[in-house]
Structure formats: C-alpha cells, structure tokens
Amino acid sequence: xxxxxxxxxxxxxxxxxxxxxxxxxxxxxxxxxxxxxxxxxxxxxxxxxxxxxxxxxxxxxxxxxxxxxxxxxxxxxxxxxxxxxxxxxxxxxxxxxxxxxxxxxxxxxxxxxxxxxxxxxxxxxxxxxxxxxxxxxxxxxxxxxxxxxxxxxxxxxxxxxxxxxxxxxxxxxxxxxxxxxxxxxxxxxxxxxxxxxxxxxxxxxxxxxxxxxxxxxxxxxxxxxxxxxxxxxxxxxxxxxxxxxxxxxxxxxxxxxxxxxxxxxxxxxxxxxxxxxxxxxxxxxxxxxxx
Numbered sequence: 001x002x003x004x005x006x007x008x009x010x011x012x013x014x015x016x017x018x019x020x021x022x023x024x025x026x027x028x029x030x031x032x033x034x035x036x037x038x039x040x041x042x043x044x045x046x047x048x049x050x051x052x053x054x055x056x057x058x059x060x061x062x063x064x065x066x067x068x069x070x071x072x073x074x075x076x077x078x079x080x081x082x083x084x085x086x087x088x089x090x091x092x093x094x095x096x097x098x099x100x101x102x103x104x105x106x107x108x109x110x111x112x113x114x115x116x117x118x119x120x121x122x123x124x125x126x127x128x129x130x131x132x133x134x135x136x137x138x139x140x141x142x143x144x145x146x147x148x149x150x151x152x153x154x155x156x157x158x159x160x161x162x163x164x165x166x167x168x169x170x171x172x173x174x175x176x177x178x179x180x181x182x183x184x185x186x187x188x189x190x191x192x193x194x195x196x197x198x199x200x201x202x203x204x205x206x207x208x209x210x211x212x213x214x215x216x217x218x219x220x221x222x223x224x225x226x227x228x229x230x231x232x233x234x235x236x237x238x239x240x241x242x243x244x245x246x247x248x249x250x251x252x253x254x255x256x257x258x259x260x261x262x263x264x265x266x267x268x269x270x271x272x273x274x275x276x277x278x279x280x281x282x283x284x285x286x287x288x289x290x291x
Contacts, residue, residue: 001038003060008079014060015080016052019045023086024289026052027077027104029095030204031157031169033059033194038187039274040092043282048090048289053080055100057200066200068144070096070207074103078111087111090289094118095245095271096204099126099211102253106213106229115234116285119242119271122249123227123256124218125211128153140209140219147209148202157201164196179241179270214256227256234261235288239269239276262288 003014016034018041026037034052041050055073057063067073077100081089091112093101098120105112130139131151141147149155160168170192174182183191198204212223234257238250254261264284266273273281 001035001041003034003054005060006080006083008076008083010065011056011076012062013056013076013080013083014054016041016050018051019047019049021048022289023089024048024050024285025077025081025086025089025091026050027091027093027097027100028052028055028058029097030201030208031173031195031198032094032191033197035059035194036094036191036274037092039278040282040285043278044286047286051084051086051089053077055097057203058198059194060197063199067203068207068210070099070211071103071107073100073207074107077104078108081111088113091115092118092285093120094274096121096126096208099208102213102227102230105232105234106226109229109231112232114232114289115230116288117234117236117253118273118281119237119239119245119250120253121208121211121245122252123211123213124216124223124249124252125220126208126249128205128209129219138219141206144202144206147206150205154202154205161196161198161201166192166196169195176244177271178275179243180268180276183275214252230257230260232260233288235264235284236261237264237266237269237273237281237284239266239271239273241269242271244271 001016005014033054037052054061088111098117129136210220212218213227214223215225254263269276
C-alpha cells in the first residue's frame with residue numbers, strides 16, 4: 001500500500017486509496033495513521049473503495065498550522081473529500097478518529113451515509129486534568145502550554161516522540177492497545193514507525209479534552225449540543241477489554257444518538273479490533289454498510 005498526496009490549500013494530506021466501488025472513508029486514532037487500517041482494508045477492499053487519511057500532523061500529512069479542536073480536523077477531512085470529488089461516503093472512525101468522525105457527521109450530515117465507530121472517543125471528550133502527586137485533581141488545564149507539562153499523559157509521550165523511542169512506544173501499545181492479541185513483528189515495525197511520525201500531540205490532547213458535543217457541562221465548559229445534528233445510522237463497538245476507551249464513553253454516545261445507533265459488543269477484545277478480531281470487524285463493517 002503506497003500513500004498518495006493531495007493539497008487542501010493550507011495542508012497536504014497523505015492517504016491510502018485501495019479498491020473500487022462505494023467509498024469507505026477511514027479516520028485513524030491518536031498515535032497512529034492510515035496504515036493502521038491495513039487489516040481492515042485488506043479484508044474489505046474487494047467490496048469497497050477504501051480511502052484512509054493521515055490527519056494533519058500525523059503520518060505523512062503536513063503540519064503547517066496548529067489546531068485547537070477536532071472540528072478543525074473534520075474540516076480538513078471534508079476539504080480532502082472535496083478535493084477528491086467525493087460527494088458522499090460510508091465512514092469508519094477509530095478511537096480519536098471516532099471523535100473527528102462525530103464532528104464530520106454533525107457538520108456535514110448530507111455527506112455521511114453511515115458511520116461505523118470503532119472504540120471511538122466519547123461525545124464529552126477524553127478527560128485530561130491537572131495532577132497533584134500524579135493523581136488527577138479533576139481541574140481543567142488553563143491552556144495547552146500547561147497541558148504539555150502533564151506528568152503522566154503528555155510529557156512522557158512527548159519525550160518518546162522527541163527521541164523516536166521505538167521500544168518504549170511499542171511497550172506502551174502492548175500495555176494499553178494490544179491487551180488481547182499482538183500484531184506480527186513486521187506489522188508492529190511498520191505501524192510503530194508510522195506512530196512515531198506524529199508531531200501534534202499537545203494539540204490533539206487539548207482538542208480531545210475540550211471536545212463536548214452534548215448540551216451539558218464538563219470541567220472544560222458547556223457543550224455545543226451538535227450531537228443532535230447527526231442523522232445517519234451509527235454502529236458503535238464496545239470491546240470487553242478496552243482499557244483506553246471505557247464502556248461509559250461508548251454508552252454516552254449510544255444514549256445520545258438514540259434510535260440512530262446500534263451497539264455491537266466485542267467480547268475478548270481490546271482497543272484494537274483490527275488486531276484482536278479483524279475478521280469479525282470486517283464482517284460487521286460490510287454487513288452494516290450493505291444492510
């Protein structure tokens with residue numbers, strides 16, 4: 001799989017484009033890229049045209065401009081589809097890509113036919129709060145600069161990126177993402193090299209912490225209520241052994257989406273169904289989009 005590139009004005013976006021037919025657009029998570037979708041692409045590209053994008057500051061896409069919100073990344077993805085001449089598509093989002101995809105569904109509802117959310121971020125963001133003695137205080141960070149110094153979730157990861165520490169990044173994925181199965185040595189080498197290309201960690205962590213599509217308050221403020229703008233059918237996976245996205249986040253999304261959503265339990269599966277149960281994931285994606 002070789003990446004292509006296209007300009008959307010302020011950035012150049014790298015992407016994979018495999019197969020033919022109706023478009024399935026894939027949005028990756030934090031600390032990853034389009035390449036991490038390889039197990040799903042290889043299983044469904046005989047039925048769909050699979051387009052997986054590198055978001056701004058990830059993989060081989062440029063990072064000319066910083067960002068504050070997931071909506072800005074959603075706008076990038078929309079500009080990307082317009083540059084390719086794609087008017088509508090099926091959508092897959094994984095982890096942080098689920099949050100970006102929720103924004104896409106809400107802001108561009110006429111373009112998304114259906115959305116398959118793989119262990120996606122909750123509509124009220126991903127908590128990241130100030131620490132005292134390495135324990136969360138529940139108090140929000142005032143700015144990105146302060147968040148960058150977080151001693152548990154940000155600063156150590158920034159150090160790994162700065163050093164290009166392949167072994168340490170692999171150990172983090174083994175402990176948090178690959179909690180059931182492990183990728184092959186060849187897959188891990190390829191995917192970790194992609195992970196280490198990320199340049200936007202602080203922006204991304206800030207965008208996730210401040211995300212709030214509900215009409216409720218979080219420590220970071222009142223939500224914008226845009227979850228109500230989603231009209232397409234949504235399938236949500238809920239993996240039994242996911243230690244990254246807890247069940248309550250999936251259920252928050254499910255309850256907020258109401259009768260537009262279906263819930264798909266994934267027993268004996270962690271944060272990456274692409275590795276833990278790729279055949280089941282592919283079957284569910286095809287079944288949902290073809291139904």
